[in-house]
Each structure stands twice: as C-alpha cells, then as structure tokens.
Amino acid sequence: MSSYLVRRLLEAILVMVVVAIVAFTLFRFVGDPVNQMVGQDIGIAERDRLRAELGLDDGLLVQCGRFIWNALHFDFGISYKFRAPVTDLIAARLPATLELSLAASIFAIAAGIPLGVHTGIHRDGALSRLIMAGSLIGVSLPTFLIGILLIYLFSVTLHWLPSYGRGEVVSLGFWQTGFLTGSGLRALILPAVTLGLFQLTLVMRLVRSEMLEVLRTDYIRFARARGLTDRAIHFRHALKNTLVPVVTIIGLQIGSIIAFSIITETVFQWPGMGLLFIQAVQNADIPIMAAYLLLTAVIFVTINLIVDLIYRAIDPRIRMSGRV
Amino acid sequence: MTDSVLSVRDLVIEFATRRGPLRAIDGISFDIAKGEVLGVVGESGAGKSLTGTAVIGLVEPPGRIASGEIRLAGRRIDNLPRDEMRKVRGKQIGMIFQDPLTSLDPLMKIGDQLIETIRTHAAMTWAQARDRAVFLLEEVGIPAAAERLMAHPHEFSGGMRQRVVIALALAAGPDVVVADEPTTALDVSVQAQIIALLRRLTRDHGMAVMLITHDMGVIAQIADRVAVMYAGRIVEIGPVREVIGRPHHPYTAGLMGSIPSLRSDHARLRQIPGSMPRLDAIPQGCAFNPRCDRVLDRCRVERPQLASFDRTAAACFDPILGHDAEVRA
Numbered sequence: 178m179s180s181y182l183v184r185r186l187l188e189a190i191l192v193m194v195v196v197a198i199v200a201f202t203l204f205r206f207v208g209d210p211v212n213q214m215v216g217q218d219i220g221i222a223e224r225d226r227l228r229a230e231l232g233l234d235d236g237l238l239v240q241c242g243r244f245i246w247n248a249l250h251f252d253f254g255i256s257y258k259f260r261a262p263v264t265d266l267i268a269a270r271l272p273a274t275l276e277l278s279l280a281a282s283i284f285a286i287a288a289g290i291p292l293g294v295h296t297g298i299h300r301d302g303a304l305s306r307l308i309m310a311g312s313l314i315g316v317s318l319p320t321f322l323i324g325i326l327l328i329y330l331f332s333v334t335l336h337w338l339p340s341y342g343r344g345e346v347v348s349l350g351f352w353q354t355g356f357l358t359g360s361g362l363r364a365l366i367l368p369a370v371t372l373g374l375f376q377l378t379l380v381m382r383l384v385r386s387e388m389l390e391v392l393r394t395d396y397i398r399f400a401r402a403r404g405l406t407d408r409a410i411h412f413r414h415a416l417k418n419t420l421v422p423v424v425t426i427i428g429l430q431i432g433s434i435i436a437f438s439i440i441t442e443t444v445f446q447w448p449g450m451g452l453l454f455i456q457a458v459q460n461a462d463i464p465i466m467a468a469y470l471l472l473t474a475v476i477f478v479t480i481n482l483i484v485d486l487i488y489r490a491i492d493p494r495i496r497m498s499g500r501v
Numbered sequence: 502m503t504d505s506v507l508s509v510r511d512l513v514i515e516f517a518t519r520r521g522p523l524r525a526i527d528g529i530s531f532d533i534a535k536g537e538v539l540g541v542v543g544e545s546g547a548g549k550s551l552t553g554t555a556v557i558g559l560v561e562p563p564g565r566i567a568s569g570e571i572r573l574a575g576r577r578i579d580n581l582p583r584d585e586m587r588k589v590r591g592k593q594i595g596m597i598f599q600d601p602l603t604s605l606d607p608l609m610k611i612g613d614q615l616i617e618t619i620r621t622h623a624a625m626t627w628a629q630a631r632d633r634a635v636f637l638l639e640e641v642g643i644p645a646a647a648e649r650l651m652a653h654p655h656e657f658s659g660g661m662r663q664r665v666v667i668a669l670a671l672a673a674g675p676d677v678v679v680a681d682e683p684t685t686a687l688d689v690s691v692q693a694q695i696i697a698l699l700r701r702l703t704r705d706h707g708m709a710v711m712l713i714t715h716d717m718g719v720i721a722q723i724a725d726r727v728a729v730m731y732a733g734r735i736v737e738i739g740p741v742r743e744v745i746g747r748p749h750h751p752y753t754a755g756l757m758g759s760i761p762s763l764r765s766d767h768a769r770l771r772q773i774p775g776s777m778p779r780l781d782a783i784p785q786g787c788a789f790n791p792r793c794d795r796v797l798d799r800c801r802v803e804r805p806q807l808a809s810f811d812r813t814a815a816a817c818f819d820p821i822l823g824h825d826a827e828v829r830a
C-alpha cells in the first residue's frame with residue numbers, strides 16, 4: 178500500500194515538473210517580459226537594468242530552476258497588468274472558484290447518480306425516456322447559452338435569483354466564503370447549475386450505461402435467483418459495481434469543472450480564477466497564465482491521486498494486486 | 502408421478518421478434534420427485550437453460566412463457582405475482598450457474614452475500630445468520646469457514662468459488678435446485694469433487710435437482726433419470742441406465758455415440774451429421790428428421806409424441822428397439 182502511494186506520488190511529481198517546464202517556457206518565451214512591464218518611453222539602459230534585475234540574463238536552466246523553486250514557494254512573480262504579486266491575486270480569487278466548483282460538482286453527482294440509476298433500472302419507462310431526451314439537450318446546449326437562459330428566466334423574468342456576482346462573503350482568515358450568507362448561497366445557485374449541468378448529464382449517462390451493463394452480469398442473475406429484493410440487487414450489488422468507472426469519470430470531471438469554470442464565471446461575472454484568467458489572456462499577462470496552468474495541473478494531479486485511493490477502497494481486487 | 506416436487510406441463514416459451522414469435526420451448530413436460538436428480542442433456546441451443554430459467558421464474562423479455570404450467574409441490578408458480586415469485590426463488594427453488602468466477606458479486610465479502618441471502622428469506626438476527634453461513638460453508642467443504650466469511654470472491658479458487666455458489670444457492674434450504682452446467686467451467690479434477698458434493702447434498706437434503714449438462718459422464722454418475730432435449734422438445738426421457746444403455750431415439754443414440762468415454766470399445770467418435778436447426782427454421786414433423794438416418798416419410802410431416810417403451814419414453818416413429826441397438830453397434 179505505502180509503496181504504491183510512494184510510486185503514485187513520484188509519478189505526480191514528475192507530471193508537475195513537466196507542467197512547470199511548459200509553464201516556464203510560456204512565461205519566458207511568449208512575448209518579452211521586459212516589454213510587457215515597461216512603457217514605450219523607457220530607454221535601453223533602463224531596460225537592461227530591469228532585465229538583469231529579473232535574472233533574464235542568466236542561463237536558461239538557472240532561470241527554469243529559479244522559476245520552479247519560486248513556484249514551490251508560491252511565488253509566481255508580479256502580474257504585468259495589476260503590478261501585484263500573482264500569488265495574492267490568485268489567493269483572492271481561488272475560494273470563489275473552488276466554492277463554485279464544489280457546488281457544481283455536488284449538484285452534478287447528487288442529481289446525476291440517482292437519475293442514472295433510475296434510467297438504468299427502468300430502461301423503457303416513460304420517465305426514463307423523458308429524462309434521456311432532456312439530457313440530450315443538456316449535452317448539446319453550450320454552457321454560456323444555458324447560463325443566459327437561466328439568467329433570463331430566474332433573474333430577469335422571475336426576479337428570484339441574482340444574475341451576477343457572489344453575494345455577501347464572510348472572511349475566514351485567508352478564505353472568503355459565500356457559503357455562510359443567504360445572499361451568497363442564492364448567488365451560487367444559477368452559476369453552479371450552469372456549470373454542473375453538463376457534468377450532470379455525463380454522470381447520469383455513465384451511471385445508466387454502467388447499470389445496464391452490470392444488470393446483465395451473472396452475479397446479478399444469481400442474486401435474482403437467490404430471491405434478493407430489487408432494492409438489494411439494484412443498490413447493494415449493481416450500483417456499487419458501477420462505482421469504479423463512475424468515480425474515475427467524476428474525478429476527471431471535477432478537474433474540468435474547475436478548469437472550465439472560465440465560461441460560467443464570465444457569464445455570471447463570478448469573481449473567480451476563471452475571470453482572472455480571461456483578463457490575463459486579454460492583457461497577455463503571462464505570470465498569471467503560467468500560475469493558472471500550474472494550479473490547474475496541481476488540482477488535476479491531486480484529484481487523480483484521490484480517485485486512485487477511492488478505487489482501492491471500493492474494489493478489493495485492486496487492493497490485492499496493487500494494479501490501478 | 503404423485504410425489505413430484507416439481508412438475509412442468511406442456512411448457513411453451515416464445516421470443517417476440519419483429520417477424521413474429523419464435524418458439525424456443527415447444528411443449529415440454531417432466532416431473533422431478535423429492536430426492537431425485539433429473540439430468541437434462543442436448544446440444545447447444547436445445548433449450549436446456551431456458552427451461553431451467555423458466556422453472557425459477559427468470560425468463561426475461563422478449564422471452565415469455567406462452568402456455569403450460571409449472572407447479573412446485575402442487576402449487577402453481579408460473580403465474581405468481583412478481584414479489585411472490587421472488588420469495589419462491591432462493592427459498593424454495595435454488596439455482597446454480599455455470600461460471601463460479603462470475604456468479605459472485607466481486608465487491609462483497611462472501612460472508613455478507615451469504616448472510617444477506619439467509620436474512621432475505623428467514624427472520625434471523627445477524628448473529629444467527631452468520632452462524633448459519635459458517636455452517637453452510639462447512640457443509641460445502643470450505644476449510645476454516647468462519648475466517649473465510651471475511652474473504653472476497655477473488656480470494657478463492659474456481660472450485661472453491663463454486664462451493665461458495667452452492668452454499669449460496671442452498672442458503673435458504675430450497676426443495677428444488679436447478680444446476681445449469683455447474684462443472685463445465687471447472688478443471689476436470691475439480692469437477693469430480695463438485696459432483697460428489699452435489700450428490701451428497703442432494704442425498705442429505707432430499708432435494709429435487711434439475712441438472713443441466715453436456716457431460717454424459719456426469720449424468721451417469723449422479724442422475725437418476727435423464728431428459729434428452731432437441732430443438733425445444735424432449736425427445737427421450739427415462740431412467741439413466743435405460744437411456745444411456747438402450748437409447749430409443751436416434752438422436753439419443755447419436756449423442757451417446759459422440760461420447761467416447763461411454764463407449765470406450767469404439768475406436769472412433771461418431772458425430773451426428775449436420776447441426777441443430779435454428780429456431781426460425783425448425784422443419785415440419787420431427788425436428789430431427791433432416792439429420793436422422795432412420796427417417797421415414799411420416800417423420801417429415803407429422804410430429805411424433807412421447808410414447809413409452811419399457812421404462813423410458815421417446816418421441817419417434819421408428820425407435821431403436823433392443824436388437825436394433827446391438828446391430829448398429
């Protein structure tokens with residue numbers, strides 16, 4: 178077990194090093210950092226001084242090492258645009274994105290699994306067909322359109338929910354949470370639904386197809402032949418056996434929820450990292466983009482690791498063989 | 502038979518298809534008495550598993566029982582409401598499937614699978630059910646039974662897993678057991694052990710067993726009577742010694758001929774030429790007539806019914822009688 182964990186950790190570190198090198202390349206070679214930082218009217222001498230100060234004259238390996246070293250200390254340099262440490266900018270935005278992503282994930286899982294189980298068990302039922310047809314719409318409508326439609330319906334027409342922003346937040350030290358205020362929670366609903374809808378349909382369709390698969394297996398037939406109740410068969414035996422692939426996909430999807438919250442944050446003017454990233458792209462603010470890249474990679478790698486550990490908790494065969 | 506636990510009468514099973522219903526089981530009848538083992542043999546696709554599935558009430562759409570009846574200890578069970586039939590399954594009729602490797606839920610400890618099954622059918626506390634689970638595992642010959650409750654299926658060998666499957670099938674003490682090729686997936690050495698186990702359990706519990714198999718050797722060892730199926734019908738049924746030793750139906754004779762171990766004096770293996778017809782192309786008259794070397798004109802138009810010869814019954818217009826068999830051999 179622990180040797181397995183060590184191996185997985187080493188793999189994770191390797192992935193992070195590769196991503197860091199990519200981020201560094203981006204940081205160093207897309208545009209000239211000095212040009213980005215100073216105005217037109219700064220002279221050559223001044224530029225050279227800045228260049229030396231930033232260490233841009235050192236060898237590439239040295240620069241890359243320094244970049245990684247700094248990143249390990251959460252130092253991603255100074256934003257070109259905001260003239261403030263990137264770390265501070267991200268720290269101010271990260272809670273908003275993580276809270277939105279968490280809410281969207283919970284929504285996707287809490288609705289997706291039961292819907293998938295239902296449509297898997299009652300494959301030809303009228304309700305199942307309706308749900309499946311509805312999910313097709315969920316998959317095919319682009320996120321921004323769903324967001325706009327929801328805003329139109331629930332904010333503009335019905336005035337039930339706010340259409341932008343995070344509502345009131347409470348500060349818990351370094352973490353600004355919207356979970357603790359009424360307006361914060363209300364503000365969360367529309368963006369979370371918008372962000373989670375695609376994943377909901379994905380989880381639902383996956384659970385459904387896995388259920389259909391598992392319900393055909395010999396052990397389910399044998400469970401029926403032993404006279405177990407439908408509830409025991411569906412939930413204790415079938416659902417549990419669908420979980421390994423479902424957990425994988427959910428894990429990957431949580432990663433992409435975080436990474437792709439950009440669009441939702443833009444639609445709802447949600448003050449998170451996605452919005453920060455969009456601004457960074459518009460301003461060619463490379464340090465922010467590089468940090469964002471690294472952060473997203475860390476999140477993906479961490480989630481992957483957790484997914485692996487969950488597998489092993491679910492499936493004794495994986496535990497035995499040490500395979501993934 | 503009056504003392505029959507299981508009684509199947511004129512069972513017809515059809516599959517709905519776009520081009521109308523296909524008859525997979527076409528009017529079969531048999532009885533199994535308490536403590537009796539009925540072997541069911543026949544080529545692949547003859548309808549053996551489907552018959553077993555019907556007995557335990559698990560025929561699934563597009564298949565359905567179109568007519569006939571199945572009685573368990575006199576009570577009709579083929580038309581029971583869903584939940585009533587569920588209570589019959591496991592409790593009164595058990596089923597053992599072919600592949601022990603896939604018959605057990607891979608994620609659940611076998612103790613939990615046993616306890617769950619026991620408690621579904623009997624009002625027992627968890628501790629009582631656990632004791633019974635240990636007892637069952639001991640009964641099917643699993644060493645260190647109490648510790649093995651905590652093991653997952655993958656921690657058992659194939660033979661041991663089939664023992665667990667048997668323990669599960671017997672967990673609620675059924676009167677009838679349908680065993681669908683219980684040894685086919687196992688090593689030859691293990692097969693004999695499982696057959697011996699089944700024979701012992703049948704004797705100890707006085708169960709009626711429907712044993713589906715391709716293996717005439719297994720039939721010879723454990724069955725009391727044997728039914729030979731062909732294209733959804735029973736073509737011959739009777740005591741094992743009679744059917745194996747003096748088959749009346751040419752198909753039965755052909756089946757026996759293709760079993761080398763039973764006729765070891767035969768140097769070559771006789772195969773029945775041709776193959777069983779598909780369900781949508783079953784010939785008129787006797788379904789076996791295109792492959793039969795004793796075919797009469799009558800066989801091509803009229804369907805033979807089971808008729809008694811000595812202690813067996815065969816559905817044939819020109820059955821092999823005693824001296825014929827010797828001539829042919």
Ligand SMILES: Nc1ncnc2c1ncn2[C@@H]1O[C@H](COP(=O)(O)OP(=O)(O)OP(=O)(O)O)[C@@H](O)[C@H]1O
Pocket residue numbers: 516525543544545546547548549550551552562563564780
């Ligand atoms: N879902 C289905 N749809 C159509 N026909 C089916 C279906 N299931 C089974 N059948 C048909 O029913 C017939 C009987 O099948 P069954 O599985 O009972 O054969 P079997 O005698 O057990 O064969 P084997 O020795 O290969 O196990 C076969 O002709 C098969 O094609």
Ligand SMILES: [Mg+2]
Pocket residue numbers: 549550551681
């Ligand atoms: Mg079969």
